[in-house]
Amino acid sequence: MIRSRIWKFGDNVDTDQIIASQYLLVTEPTAMLPFVFQSLDPEFAGTVKPGEIIVAGKNFGCGSSREQAALVLKLLGISVIIAHSFGRIFFRNCINIGLPLVTMEDFSSIAGQGDEVGVDLEQGNVFYGEKVFRFPEYPPHLLAIIKSGGLIEHINTAQED
Numbered sequence: 147m148i149r150s151r152i153w154k155f156g157d158n159v160d161t162d163q164i165i166a167s168q169y170l171l172v173t174e175p176t177a178m179l180p181f182v183f184q185s186l187d188p189e190f191a192g193t194v195k196p197g198e199i200i201v202a203g204k205n206f207g208c209g210s211s212r213e214q215a216a217l218v219l220k221l222l223g224i225s226v227i228i229a230h231s232f233g234r235i236f237f238r239n240c241i242n243i244g245l246p247l248v249t250m251e252d253f254s255s256i257a258g259q260g261d262e263v264g265v266d267l268e269q270g271n272v273f274y275g276e277k278v279f280r281f282p283e284y285p286p287h288l289l290a291i292i293k294s295g296g297l298i299e300h301i302n303t304a305q306e307d
Contacts, residue, residue, distance in 0.1 A: 148225045148246075149264040149273075152257055153194060155186065155202040160209030161236060165218050167210075175217055182218045196223025199265065201257045203229065207236025216240045226265050228253055228272065241288055244296035248272065250281045267292065 163186050169178045183190040200206075200219070206229035207215060216239040219227070227240070228248040240247050246267055257263065257274060264273035270283035284292065294300035 147264055147266050148197070148199070149262065150197045150199050150225060151195070152199055152201045152259060152261050152263055153187075153190065154254065154257060154259040155183075155200060155206070156254075157203035157230075158205045158208055159186070159202055161207060161212050161215035161233070162209055164207070164215040165212070167212075170212065170214060175214065175221055178214060178218050179222055182222060191222065194222050194224070197225045198223065199263055200224055200227040201229070201254050201263070202227065203254045204231050206230075206232050207240075208233035211235040211239070213239050213243075216243055216245055220245045226267070228257075228263070228265070230254055241291055242297045244292050244294065244299065246284075246292050248281050250279060253279060 163183065165178055165182055166184060169181045172178050180191050206227065216236060220243050226246045226248060228250055230251050231249060232247055237247055248265060250272060253272065267284060267289065270281050272279040272281060291297050291300045294303050
């Protein structure tokens with residue numbers, strides 16, 4: 147069970163808003179962290195705490211296929227992202243690095259900035275206040291990748307067995 151505070155964003159947050167293109171030339175990913183969501187919330191990168199959760203509207207992570215957008219969120223410690231929908235490539239990039247995503251229509255319209263939410267990836271439940279919301283459970287193979295910490299870690303673990 148993941149339980150933490152919400153950071154809320156709107157619809158159509160693209161990968162350039164997550165990490166702007168001028169920072170992609172930085173070779174060390176951790177050097178990009180101060181600039182995450184700089185155009186949407188300049189305080190985010192300096193204030194977010196490991197384990198916190200992003201809740202967003204439609205089409206989160208749309209735009210270019212830059213892997214750094216998913217990576218910087220994971221490096222900041224985001225534990226899960228809940229959105230109405232995700233950009234397809236962003237979704238896969240997140241799974242590949244072990245950052246769980248939850249697709250839930252309209253949750254962003256009721257969730258509040260700074261509120262606490264709980265997410266049970268295995269059972270497909272989101273706990274918000276006294277309410278429990280269901281989402282489609284991850285297929286076992288994708289849940290295994292997330293639990294391993296990403297695709298590379300999952301492959302390495304499978305090879306060791």
